[in-house]
Amino acid sequence: MTNDYIIDIQHLSKSFGDVKVLDDINFYVRRGEFVTLLGPSGCGKTTLLRQIAGFIAPDEGRILLEGKDISGIPPYKRPLNTVFQRYALFPHLDVFDNVAFGLKLQNVPAKEIEVRVKKMLKMVSMSDYEDRSVDSLSGGQQQRVAIARALVNYPKVLLLDEPLAALDLKMRKDMQMELKEIHRKMGITFIYVTHDQEEALTLSDTIVVLNEGRIQQIGTPADIYNEPVNSFVADFIGDSTILNGTMICDRRVEFMGHEFDCVDEGFGENVPVDVVVRPEDVYIMNQLEGAQFSGVVQSCIFKGVHYEMFVETDKGYELMVQDYNSFEPGSTVGLLIRPSDIQVMRKERTCNTLEAEVEDDKHVNMLGCSWECEVPSEFAPGDKVLAEVAFDKVDLWDNQADGKLGGEVHFLLYKGNHYHLTVLTDDGDHLWVDTNDIWDKGDLVGIDIAPSDIKLRRRDG
Amino acid sequence: MVKRSTWSLPYLIFMVMFVVLPLLLIVLYAFQDGSGHFTLSNITRFFTDSDSLSTFAVSVEVAIENTLICVLLGYPAAWILANRKLNRSAVTVVLFIMPMWINALMRTLATAELFNMLGFTLGKGTLLFGMVYDYLPFMIYPIYNTLMKMDNSYAEAAEDLGAAPWTVFWKVTVPLSLPGVMSGVLMVFMPTVSTFAISEFLTNNKIKLFGTIIQENINSSMWNYGAALAFIMLIIIGITSFFGESRQDEAEGGLI
Numbered sequence: 001m002t003n004d005y006i007i008d009i010q011h012l013s014k015s016f017g018d019v020k021v022l023d024d025i026n027f028y029v030r031r032g033e034f035v036t037l038l039g040p041s042g043c044g045k046t047t048l049l050r051q052i053a054g055f056i057a058p059d060e061g062r063i064l065l066e067g068k069d070i071s072g073i074p075p076y077k078r079p080l081n082t083v084f085q086r087y088a089l090f091p092h093l094d095v096f097d098n099v100a101f102g103l104k105l106q107n108v109p110a111k112e113i114e115v116r117v118k119k120m121l122k123m124v125s126m127s128d129y130e131d132r133s134v135d136s137l138s139g140g141q142q143q144r145v146a147i148a149r150a151l152v153n154y155p156k157v158l159l160l161d162e163p164l165a166a167l168d169l170k171m172r173k174d175m176q177m178e179l180k181e182i183h184r185k186m187g188i189t190f191i192y193v194t195h196d197q198e199e200a201l202t203l204s205d206t207i208v209v210l211n212e213g214r215i216q217q218i219g220t221p222a223d224i225y226n227e228p229v230n231s232f233v234a235d236f237i238g239d240s241t242i243l244n245g246t247m248i249c250d251r252r253v254e255f256m257g258h259e260f261d262c263v264d265e266g267f268g269e270n271v272p273v274d275v276v277v278r279p280e281d282v283y284i285m286n287q288l289e290g291a292q293f294s295g296v297v298q299s300c301i302f303k304g305v306h307y308e309m310f311v312e313t314d315k316g317y318e319l320m321v322q323d324y325n326s327f328e329p330g331s332t333v334g335l336l337i338r339p340s341d342i343q344v345m346r347k348e349r350t351c352n353t354l355e356a357e358v359e360d361d362k363h364v365n366m367l368g369c370s371w372e373c374e375v376p377s378e379f380a381p382g383d384k385v386l387a388e389v390a391f392d393k394v395d396l397w398d399n400q401a402d403g404k405l406g407g408e409v410h411f412l413l414y415k416g417n418h419y420h421l422t423v424l425t426d427d428g429d430h431l432w433v434d435t436n437d438i439w440d441k442g443d444l445v446g447i448d449i450a451p452s453d454i455k456l457r458r459r460d461g
Numbered sequence: 462m463v464k465r466s467t468w469s470l471p472y473l474i475f476m477v478m479f480v481v482l483p484l485l486l487i488v489l490y491a492f493q494d495g496s497g498h499f500t501l502s503n504i505t506r507f508f509t510d511s512d513s514l515s516t517f518a519v520s521v522e523v524a525i526e527n528t529l530i531c532v533l534l535g536y537p538a539a540w541i542l543a544n545r546k547l548n549r550s551a552v553t554v555v556l557f558i559m560p561m562w563i564n565a566l567m568r569t570l571a572t573a574e575l576f577n578m579l580g581f582t583l584g585k586g587t588l589l590f591g592m593v594y595d596y597l598p599f600m601i602y603p604i605y606n607t608l609m610k611m612d613n614s615y616a617e618a619a620e621d622l623g624a625a626p627w628t629v630f631w632k633v634t635v636p637l638s639l640p641g642v643m644s645g646v647l648m649v650f651m652p653t654v655s656t657f658a659i660s661e662f663l664t665n666n667k668i669k670l671f672g673t674i675i676q677e678n679i680n681s682s683m684w685n686y687g688a689a690l691a692f693i694m695l696i697i698i699g700i701t702s703f704f705g706e707s708r709q710d711e712a713e714g715g716l717i
Binding site: 053055074075076077080081082084086088089090091092101102105106149150153 | 612614615617619620621623625626628629632633
């Protein structure tokens with residue numbers, strides 16, 4: 001069967017030392033598509049792009065270009081070109097020679113080189129700069145030359161590594177439009193790396209959301225925005241309030257202490273879920289008539305197009321609301337969310353499940369140290385078991401030495417009335433913690449768990 | 462309150478006493494005869510004396526040869542040292558630079574002894590060997606510095622545009638490291654022209670260099686002619702360094 005995949009990435013993995021940067025990456029790119037790899041810094045997106053370009057060899061997996069495995073082919077033999085983040089224009093060559101660099105290597109006749117370089121410089125609006133030295137160009141101009149230098153070779157795929165990151169906001173917006181126009185005119189496949197979700201939503205046909213070396217979601221910008229598959233994607237793309245909820249039955253979900261109609265089905269009955277509410281999807285009004293629930297406005301900030309308000313609901317949850325009208329802080333308002341605007345997501349986990357080994361009738365070993373707990377009599381020392389710890393039963397301390405082991409706050413999510421933290425322990429294990437205390441990303445914490453909160457169960461299989 | 466510029470006074474005095482005054486004295490002596498009258502004869506004597514001229518030619522020739530050999534040996538060495546795949550330790554770099562810390566005279570004497578012991582005839586070959594041995598680190602270090610500071614993304618960009626490793630080296634690495642090479646050339650070429658100790662010890666004065674005749678003249682109390690020769694050499698050094706400077710105005714990674 002033939003398909004139209006120009007790039008097909010299969011089971012790609014890469015580690016640097018002990019750190020798994022990419023873990024079983026699978027996705028494809030259709031011919032002519034504009035695909036964006038989106039994720040926070042350190043998610044592995046640049047590593048992935050560099051593997052496609054050929055600068056890094058994958059540990060496992062294959063990269064197919066038009067059906068052929070290119071994993072072993074050096075970068076200079078791949079019909080792909082890259083636009084580098086810091087441009088990497090050759091300082092010893094002028095603009096023309098920079099753009100002509102690739103064509104000269106291919107021994108293209110001088111006349112054709114001149115025609116193609118001039119055409120390409122015209123396309124990026126740099127026609128009058130042929131003889132200029134690259135040092136005399138502004139950041140935006142250098143970026144244009146870098147794009148021309150890559151595109152003049154008519155690559156099968158153009159790889160762009162955060163090309164607009166160094167430009168100021170206004171220039172970035174202009175360049176986004178130009179890039180989209182260039183993509184349309186040339187019909188070349190673009191693979192674009194960015195950490196800017198707005199840029200990704202603006203430019204892409206397809207977005208691949210990455211976090212911690214894994215693909216979180218692949219979809220069109222609208223899919224990713226409207227139907228995020230997990231709380232990470234919901235939080236990363238756009239503004240949102242993510243809340244704990246319970247799927248009561250099909251088309252009926254409970255969150256913030258109220259029951260709502262929704263459009264989601266197939267979760268089962270009384271299943272814990274995550275609920276995403278976009279701030280622009282909350283209707284806010286002065287009267288309580290016709291509202292589903294009420295709240296008190298806490299703050300109101302003008303954001304240019306709309307007002308952004310934080311409302312404390314009648315059951316004590318904080319909800320972000322965006323509306324064209326402003327509502328006075330302190331005023332009581334009615335709130336309404338339409339069924340189709342409620343996005344329900346399956347929870348990735350409902351408690352911490354850790355691998356543990358029984359030491360004696362009072363201790364288990366997990367997370368690299370020994371913990372006191374109640375060991376049921378069915379387990380003998382040396383048994384390998386699973387330990388379950390509820391999210392809100394993990395205690396965090398300011399001082400690493402106050403805890404049994406140290407860790408770092410890796411990711412945090414506000415869930416309306418508490419924070420849901422991902423804590424990376426010193427040994428690299430993940431712990432998820434619910435807390436009312438305020439922490440920041442990167443905070444060093446001491447971790448402790450009370451003996452009565454560690455529940456042991458048999459490992460399956 | 463003491464003005465901050467007065468802090469430079471000691472250095473100014475030092476400069477005047479040990480740099481400016483001697484230079485003035487050289488110029489003064491160069492244009493005087495033995496009895497203190499102004500004359501151009503010292504200068505004209507050099508340009509009419511075939512011995513001096515040929516010594517000068519030999520000096521420049523040896524200096525060019527030495528510089529060339531240093532570039533040819535030093536560039537690959539610097540490249541290997543700067544390549545993280547080939548050289549993972551800073552110790553190797555120190556080993557290459559270490560000879561610079563030892564007095565050149567001692568190294569030269571030791572080299573001469575070594576050649577004597579091994580029964581080599583002292584001559585041009587041993588002279589060049591000694592010079593390369595003495596000056597190679599001054600070539601390696603500036604080139605190594607430029608290569609270390611060079612952004613790896615240039616090489617990657619070239620490779621990405623279709624350049625095989627060898628082409629990347631010639632089209633990107635070499636041109637971008639030229640300021641380092643220029644710096645190295647200045648560091649090697651200029652001192653070689655004026656050296657005399659190496660030729661004295663490693664050729665037993667069979668080959669006379671420009672530095673040698675200056676030293677001989679001064680030693681035999683012919684101060685005026687010696688000063689004239691020194692003056693001519695200064696001008697040549699001045700020209701080369703000016704020429705070098707203008708070519709590498711924005712050069713990074715020099716030795717100094």
